[in-house]
Amino acid sequence: MLRNAFKMAESATKRLKTSPVTIATHSGHFHADEALAVYMLRLLPAYQSSQLIRTRDPALLDTCHTVVDVGGKYDPATHRYDHHQREFTTTFPNRPTKLSSAGLVYMHFGKAIIAQHLGVSEEAPEVNIIWTKIYESFIEALDAHDNGISEYDPKALTAAGIEKKFSSGGFSLGAMVGRLNPNWNDPTPSDPVEAQKVEDGKFLVASARMGEEFSRDLDYYTRSWLPARDIVHTAYANRLQYDPSGRVLVFDGQSVPWKDHLYTLEAQGDGDAKVLYVLYPEKPRPDAKWRIQCVPVSKDSFQSRKPLPEAWRGFRDEKLDEISGINGGVFVHAAGFIGGNKTFDGAKAMAIKALDI
Structure with missing residues (x-):
């Protein structure tokens, strides 16, 4: 039993x-x-x-x-x-x-x-x-x-x-x-x-x-998101070579998810000027066109820290070249938050000129 x-x-x-x-x-x-x-x-x-x-x-x-x-x-x-x-x-x-x-x-x-x-x-x-x-x-x-x-x-x-x-x-x-x-x-x-x-x-x-x-x-x-962190950190560290105040961020190879990482880096900074424009190639190849994107005031905002100049907005190609005085223009969105150029030098010129308008 x-x-x-x-x-x-x-x-x-x-x-x-x-x-x-x-x-x-x-x-x-x-x-x-x-x-x-x-x-x-x-x-x-x-x-x-x-x-x-x-x-x-x-x-x-x-x-x-x-x-x-x-x-x-x-x-x-x-x-x-x-x-x-x-x-x-x-x-x-x-x-x-x-x-x-x-x-x-x-x-x-x-x-x-x-x-x-x-x-x-x-x-x-x-x-x-x-x-x-x-x-x-x-x-x-x-x-x-x-x-x-x-x-x-x-x-x-x-x-x-x-x-x-x-x-x-x-x-x-x-x-x-x-x-x-x-x-x-x-x-x-x-x-x-x-x-x-x-x-x-x-x-x-x-x-x-x-x-x-x-x-x-x-x-x-x-x-x-995590693999992009090191890429954004490198671009942030190199930003002064494009603008003495560090207001332009450039991704050499291709764009990555950058907003979260950028805001975190800026929050850790010591009163540095905020990044206003981000440049990146449309595709990871040498002949790719380039984009210039305005940094939003916050991650989920539609409002840019500094939109592209009002006079450029809504124009394309030769007409954009004429108005901006920069060759190779592709477009500037009507809302002014993004634009494009055929070359990196053209996109950089757009960013530098837009900083002072």
Whole structure:
């Protein structure tokens, strides 16, 4: 009898070890944060074959290995990642926004995801750089959306009399996930189990959609944005050879994602003049035409620090040559934020002349 009991216990232990890890989140209306949290966890080996349970039943939640966005607990030691409790105030390091379940999972597992993607250890310096950058550029907006934090202070906007010129149509990741939820008048199976399966299926679509965007960002920042950093640093260090004040930045081979890196370098500078124009070839070949692009006042702004001269805007080819007094002109955009010339010398001449107009 004792032997049988031992065998039963041994069998139960084996089942526990071989059973898939369970991830739980809440049932009902789903949101972008838990949709992404589940996707991020499943990128890691420990969760790749995990079972998803969507419930609000405390007893069932207690049986699950990892719980996100439900349960009223934040305890990494027991894999509980909820943010709805009254006392919760946790933020990402050096950021002000209260975390959602997406931010919590990313804060604890993001470095492992990035290191896995890069094929390096979590302690590698590039992992921390990417970890911080993806939070600021992608995850933080989801945290703010789920916690009802506006991008701008509503009271300050009202006091300043600032109103929207048009509707954005809700084209955000949070709004996109919201549209994937069942409509109020969609047919629902009468069997509660079948109804839950239908709802869970829609959640998995939302999770995959959020994951697709996250994975694109992860791929961009690891394979494109990070390698561009050294190129921008070199161009920034060489800028004085084109303008004594360093207001012209030149990329010799080809253009790279430069805005983030430029703003970071300028922020670290000691009162140096800001870069106004960036020159780069349209293609990485000797006979390529060159572009002159105005630096925006901020990364997402349409306003340039110094637009190209108004008299040049909207003109092309010989007419542009005549007006600007510079040969080889290709075009200047009507909004004045970008232009082109057939040669590097022509593009440089346009930049130098535009500095003083």
